Amino acid sequence: MEIGLHLGQRAIYFKVRDCGEVIDLELRGSGAMTKRNTSKAVEELRALACKLAETPGLTWVEANNTIYGPGGPFVRLFPTKVDRVAFSKTKDRQQIDELIDSLPDPPVGPQRQEFSGKFNVRIPKSLHAALVSEAEKEGVSLNQLVLTKLALHLQVR
Numbered sequence: 001m002e003i004g005l006h007l008g009q010r011a012i013y014f015k016v017r018d019c020g021e022v023i024d025l026e027l028r029g030s031g032a033m034t035k036r037n038t039s040k041a042v043e044e045l046r047a048l049a050c051k052l053a054e055t056p057g058l059t060w061v062e063a064n065n066t067i068y069g070p071g072g073p074f075v076r077l078f079p080t081k082v083d084r085v086a087f088s089k090t091k092d093r094q095q096i097d098e099l100i101d102s103l104p105d106p107p108v109g110p111q112r113q114e115f116s117g118k119f120n121v122r123i124p125k126s127l128h129a130a131l132v133s134e135a136e137k138e139g140v141s142l143n144q145l146v147l148t149k150l151a152l153h154l155q156v157r
Contacts, residue, residue, distance in 0.1 A: 041077035060103040
């Protein structure tokens with residue numbers, strides 16, 4: 001897959017080449033996308049998800065972070081909260097999530113007990129406020145933002 005980016009005077013142009021198919025995306029003005037451009041963005045994201053699902057050894061955490069992580073293609077392709085809400089209502093979003101969910105779990109070291117998947121962390125109020133602000137800016141829940149940040153940190157190690 002090749003992704004090209006061109007900054008025009010009034011728009012940002014993306015060109016994605018995947019398996020011989022070329023998808024163009026154009027973002028204009030305020031960053032809000034037209035319905036036509038939203039469809040192209042959905043197709044581009046779906047094509048990336050398909051490519052990731054075919055990658056040997058890739059876990060659902062890595063695929064999720066690649067697509068939805070901060071600065072990833074989801075944030076670039078759907079720059080406003082309105083765009084993200086519109087995307088969340090598409091069947092393509094469900095297909096992308098199903099592709100991600102079909103990938104294997106990441107390897108985990110030996111465990112002596114079963115974990116609930118929940119824990120509380122006490123953090124400074126200023127950090128809490130900064131995380132809430134970033135989550136709102138990204139159009140994701142605070143939980144999703146913190147999960148992504150933790151997973152990215154663990155992946156780097």
